[in-house]
Amino acid sequence: MKKRIFGVTVGLFAFVLAIVLLLGHLNVVVAAPNAAVYDKAKKAQSDFLSKLETLVNIDSGTGYEPGLTKVEDIVIDHLKSIGAEVQIINATPSKGRNILATIKGTGKGKILLLAHTDTVFEEGTAAKRPFKILGGKAYGPGVMDDKGGIILGFEALKILQELKLQNFEKITFLINPDEEKGSFGSRELIKETAKKHDVALVLEFGSPDDKVTSWRKGIGYYGFKVKGRSAHAGAEPEKGCNALLEAAHQTLQLSKLGDASKQTSVNFTVFEAGDRRNTIPDSAEVQADVRVLQAEEYNRLERDFTRLSKNKLLPCTEIQVISDRGRPPFPPNPKTDALVKKAQAIYQTIGFKLGVEGSGGGTDGNYAAAVGTTTLDALGPVGGGAHSPEEYIDLDRIAPRIYLLTKLLIDLGNAS
CATH class of the missing domain: 3.40.630.10 (Zn peptidases)
Structure with a gap:
């Protein structure tokens, strides 16, 4: 008799468990809406x-x-x-x-x-x-x-x-x-x-x-301006100081400052330099879209932009780093x-x-x-x-x- 009761109990438990699992699998709503x-x-x-x-x-x-x-x-x-x-x-x-x-x-x-x-x-x-x-x-x-x-x-x-x-x-x-x-x-x-x-x-x-x-990630408006010296590109280019070349160099090295492990991204998106084909450009401006999930990454990027920008391709150029914070990270x-x-x-x-x-x-x-x-x-x-x-x-x-x-x-x- 005890074995029979035990068997019924186990069977009932298994049945209830099966129903619970089935309801969970089917995502059946238990609570009622208002x-x-x-x-x-x-x-x-x-x-x-x-x-x-x-x-x-x-x-x-x-x-x-x-x-x-x-x-x-x-x-x-x-x-x-x-x-x-x-x-x-x-x-x-x-x-x-x-x-x-x-x-x-x-x-x-x-x-x-x-x-x-x-x-x-x-x-x-x-x-x-x-x-x-x-x-x-x-x-x-x-x-x-x-x-x-x-x-x-x-x-x-x-x-x-x-x-x-x-x-x-x-x-x-x-x-x-x-x-x-x-x-x-x-x-x-x-x-x-x-x-x-x-x-x-x-x-x-x-x-x-x-x-x-x-x-959501925070947004930063980063980049830099380069000041060079103009000259005729055909007659005497050696007298110029090419802001475009320096900007390209800076873009390549600064673009590596993202950190995937912290979900920090640095993507350069706007590049402006020169307005005449026959003139060495004397200025350039480059903008980057920066996204951070940790607020302290703004500080790190500001330090690293300033530090790395001193590594110039052309010593005759002057570089001004831009680092403006937009929305903070959430x-x-x-x-x-x-x-x-x-x-x-x-x-x-x-x-x-x-x-x-x-x-x-x-x-x-x-x-x-x-x-x-x-x-x-x-x-x-x-x-x-x-x-x-x-x-x-x-x-x-x-x-x-x-x-x-x-x-x-x-x-x-x-x-x-």
């Missing part, structure tokens, strides 16, 4: 697309003030319509305005949303390639980067208002006009605002594989990893798998992370083709991404 929020997210898609079309059909390339102003005015009206307190802050030296919208609640969590009104496209692009929907995708200049992010943030805040969910101390939506060119008129505002919040959620686009971004960290897991759990409740990746490209999330605010990036619409004529967002991921952001705001609002 039905009211998900229903609102699905219904919000048509409004999302309508508002997005309006913004996409306005040119707002970085520095194009007339278009930026039009987009900003529309966005300000949207935010005021859901009860946000909107503050306009100058973005000098950049064109356009910083929008700082605040919604106050009754809870403890302080959450910052980041997005931007500017795109990389020149004036006239919207007329040539207006918003369109084709084959389950929405296309247009800035549809994904970052006008889709702006509207997605608005829709999430609208759902909170409609459902009277106020379990947060405050949610601040900071929208700047110069992200595509380094945020020089907004980065100090981003850093100061981020310090006052527990979490920063960056509404840049999610990759085509539906991923968020948990780390390195991998445990707090962001925990936020990724929270987002993945939310997404799984509606039957979707959220991936995670790092990126060599920087965003305003780098500034938020640099001041110690827990940051998660790429929470905007899912799509591809950024900065190209094929830029798009996936229609079937709009509602899931609205739900994800809204539910994150709810859950993070409950946290102190």
Whole structure:
């Protein structure tokens, strides 16, 4: 009898274990979504697309003030319509305005949303390639980067208002006009605002594989200028001092300063020297794109650029090293990893798998992370083709991404 009971027990255990393993293999969702929020997210898609079309059909390339102003005015009206307190802050030296919208609640969590009104496209692009929907995708200049992010943030805040969910101390939506060119008129505002919040959620686009971004490299603007001496290239070249040759020599030796083990890259991208075929060039300027994942690498590169540049090919030249720091690195960290897991759990409740990746490209999330605010990036619409004529967002991921952001705001609002 005991053997029979033992056999039944073992068999039952094996059956339960098999079911658990099968559910894990099939990625079956156990937790239930917030039905009211998900229903609102699905219904919000048509409004999302309508508002997005309006913004996409306005040119707002970085520095194009007339278009930026039009987009900003529309966005300000949207935010005021859901009860946000909107503050306009100058973005000098950049064109356009910083929008700082605040919604106050009754809870403890302080959450910052980041997005931007500017795109990389020149004036006239919207007329040539207006918003369109084709084959389950929405296309247009800035549809994904970052006008889709702006509207997605608005829709999430609208759902909170409609459902009277106020379990947060405050949610601040900071929208700047110069992200595509380094945020020089907004980065100090981003850093100061981020310090006052527990979490920063960056509404840049999610990759085509539906991923968020948990780390990003910092960006440096490095290079050098060479001063030489001009002379006739045919009659008396020996009287010249060829800045082009020295620049080529420096480019070759300085390009070796990257460090793959630390994910530091140095890529020379712009070379300017000479303007006449028959003249020895007396000046040259070379620019490099530098990416670092560790902040101390900026210091090391500055030292090594200066040290190596003294190793000249032509002693008659003078060299001036350029080393300007752009966005700081947003390195991998445990707090962001925990936020990724929270987002993945939310997404799984509606039957979707959220991936995670790092990126060599920087965003305003780098500034938020640099001041110690827990940051998660790429929470905007899912799509591809950024900065190209094929830029798009996936229609079937709009509602899931609205739900994800809204539910994150709810859950993070409950946290102190």
